[in-house]
Amino acid sequence: MNNTPVVPQRAGAPSRAADAARSAPVGSAGPDLPALREVLVDGGRRTAHVHADLTPILGRRLNVDAVSGALDEHGVDYFLVRGMDDRTPVIGVSEVDRLAALSALEKLGGVETCYVSQVLPRPPIVGGLTDASEAPAWTELYAAQAIKLTWFRADPTLKLILGPAYGCEIEFWKPDRAAGLLRSPRPNRMMRAVALDGTPVQVDEHRLTRLASPAKWHPPRRSRAEFDRLLPDDIDFPIDVVYTWVDGADPQWQQRRAGVRGESLHAEAASESRYINRDELKFSLRSLHLNAPWVRNIYIVTDHQRPAWLDLSAGNIFLVNHDEIFAAPDALPTFNSCAIESQLHRIDGLAEHFLYLNDDMFFGRPLAPQTFFLANGNTKFFLSQNRIPLGEKTELDSPVDAMIKNNRALIEKRFGRTLTQGSQHVPYPLRRSILAEIEREFPVEHEATMRSRFRSADDLTITYSLHHYYAFLTGRALPGRVNYGYVQLAVPDLEARLRRAEARRDWDTFCINDAYSTFAQLQHQMTILEPFMEAYFPVPSPYELRISG
Template structure:
């Protein structure tokens, strides 16, 4: 099973008017508020509209519909741990085939969905047929596995979740000599289950890594063979930390002006570093959609709060600089490296957490194994850029200068020369390692803390030093994500964003800006905001209610 799931199968064009009219009115979580037709891969599909749609919710709804239909007709079944985190799988004994097909056909007649054969693989893969058509079921009487697919969309029809989240039903063959039911294909756990086994109930996290054991959800009927913790299962909490600033805040501007000094490099003090385009709102949407296993979210700010932020969700917290800086004389600070050096002091923060800038986004559903190993070790993602050897020069960018500082410490401590930075992806970190770095390099760490603006003497800890230090002490490994990076100050910005929206094949991506000025902000927002709204159309629980 891949840690990074493939992209959603499509992004819909504007909805085609259907029988329901497409009102988009809000309903209780999970309940569709309408059925409309949408264009999917050039064809029309009837889709259920959900105001609070997420990939995990689509999976839950489809699995619940299938298991509910089987239960209602008294068909013995068990949820299987399949090979794809997005696709639920249900096992049924071959002897119950007739009853199961009857139950599913009845469901298909009433549920506005599609059916397709999975095993044996049909000549046309994923050829979906209307599940209300009896002829579709007549062709499935000998199938070893089939799939029921619901198309589910948000009210704008920008987010379309279809076949990848459809529920598969597979028929397990009895082997009476061995007293087992044998699976028709591989799964993540067992090739067979006992025919005499007593059914049990297990939480959703047993069947998909998109669900968290820390967030109780519905329990599903399964077999004891599937209710086990595997060696690569992650059962520790994972939090997310953002650092955020609103550079348009006049009080913040005054504090900065009072202490502003000469920057080492023009980029270090560029106004574009502080421009607020509400990327944080959309980054949180991407988190809510694509990393539902995250426990708590911490927003580290300088006495600021986004106007749209809703703290009532219960797992999002504002953290001011003075709550985490042990050296209060270092405040106020406008140096992200100094702020990042104190993240391990956040009260209540999990040992394992992801650190994000507000311009980082989760592009599609990801398992926590993308970033961490089950033994607690972190992963890191090296960039292809190389840092020049030699001392810091006036030609070095601020980041290169800081990595050279990291390099000196790594060489002195481990005898290894680092030459690469990191990709701008969510950084997997551990509180204990950050605290250990502070103890191991006290003078350099303290100098970074006291540096109020980016300086050539700083360390860049979250971006670089943590990863190399953890790796060279046996607590991190290189990882891989399909990563995208978009620089706003490029002439083909529109084309790049259109490509990203159309393909949605990035696990994570960053929309960065180090050179633009406020004069360019309005023009960029005219392009960026529609892109982010189209890519992440579903509001997160962290947003105050407002007009869509």
């Protein structure tokens, strides 16, 4: 997300950018929150606008507003273009209006704290930014085919900084009067020419960036009719998110669990760390809010529990209790995630397409829904490099390996194919109809999993493995790729790994998992993990109660 990363720092420690900001405020919007702060980015000092509820898509919108407002004020015709990068807005202007547009933008640079750079032709110095308030900065741009105005925008902690990746690009389209066309100086995602005398139209934002949701209202943008069309890879169906969550420290939950006699066949399955609540859900929701704004509804499946910090007033987040979705009420209570996952398709109101997340999964940077789904409705899946041993189950198998072997038996019987890989711990793209079909196709094994109160070597693992292979072998899924990170908490170099993740921020998704830690290790891990989470996801989501005072 931080596409212009702050200088690497110890996880949880104040950044040099924050130190500089405290010592050198540039402007003020009130007694408590400076409007402008100085930040250290890529080794240089920049002036950043501070926003309390900053998100990547908000930064994109603010930059579009600034540029389009300046062009409107000076009577310059323009249109939003569907650019190649979903983060970077692009505005087209006729070459005929070049001088008027540059004059308007130079005036904007004089009153706004922002930076200007040449985009096309590509300059010899990559990313060279110049203060847009300095007149000489514009003298080299009067022949450029495309330029960029960049605002640095930061949250109040200065941990989230949006820079050039969200800057607004202005490109100059050349009139071709013989053909009656305006021709683009470079490729875009739609077309290289529009009608010379075309009438401007208002276009929904999701036509211009895949980060916007077609299910949510956003102010329309001035564009051309040529860009107001669905492409073959555009996704216009709703996508929801489902979490399963438990607070293992809840005394009532512990009492329910103690009252149920179950057997665990593997030490990992009985580990108390599987139920430890480190508020991962809060930070996972922050990552969702920041990096997947196209999600429609969020469902948290739980056993009559509610995080103390959770705010349901946003209108698109819902708590779902186990007894609302289980086909057999006498299978409850259950403490088996596989059993709970077998019933997710029964959530009332759930979209056909949804992402299933454990609360230790996070979106690391802005992602389009095409990361997980195809526009024809098919899902993607992400196989791990680990191989599941051939042969029957043994006592040496981990619970996951044993369950995948159960899946393997069903896939071999149904399709004659032998699966040997599990999945990466990334958000799982799922379809309700396929989950229901699996229940009908394998009723005995499916019901046995639903009735298994604790993880068992006889369970199926449906969301992690079976859905993906079944969907693939029935022509409804394809392998996908993500830049994925996995951090096991019980490692000696945990702090170094998290420091690397915070500094580079190059993971699409990542998982922070634990199954083996002792209580003493858990206490130490929290001193490292909590500051990392606050640094990586500093902006509260709409799903958190705000503490006033």
